[in-house]
Amino acid sequence: MIRGYFAARGAQRRPMVDAVIHFPALSPRPFEVRLMVDTSADRTVLAPLDAARVQRELGMDLTTLPEGQPSIGVGGQMNTRTLEAILTLDTFSAPLTLTILQPVPGPTLPIPSLLGRDILAYFALFLEELTDRVLLLDPSEVDTLALP
DSSP: OEEOEEEEETTEEEEEEEEEEEETTTEEEEEEEEEEEOTTOSSOEEOHHHHHHHHHHHOOOGGGSOBOOOEEETTEEEOEEEEEEEEEETTEEEEEEEEEEOOOSSOOOOOOEEEOHHHHTTSEEEEEGGGTEEEEEOHHHHHTSOOO
16 A cells, blocks of 8 residues: 655645656666646656756756657646656556656746556555545555445
């Protein structure tokens, strides 16, 4: 079981999980990131503030990475880059093609990085804000529950 939490983002509370991302082809150093659980996101996405932190902390030049499909959401459209990575949540690890929202010059909106359905598909997701529970259960854990 992977335990997340609800964190305040302005006046709202959002479901979050802590993750570690490795970029085997570019750096041996792990990158720790907080991801918002987003069931409407098709893919896991690194937001511009975290992308800038990757550049700073790991010394990566994100502009040299392959271009990805543009990301289209409520805030508009952004260019992306892609990078092969390994995402780790507690004891779970999976390879993925990470989508990185390309930072642009000027002020950066403080949007969160997202844990999308490409990773959520491995789990049963339980969100209960009343008790601050964000749980990602693997199929064997779900099988032990008395669910209809």
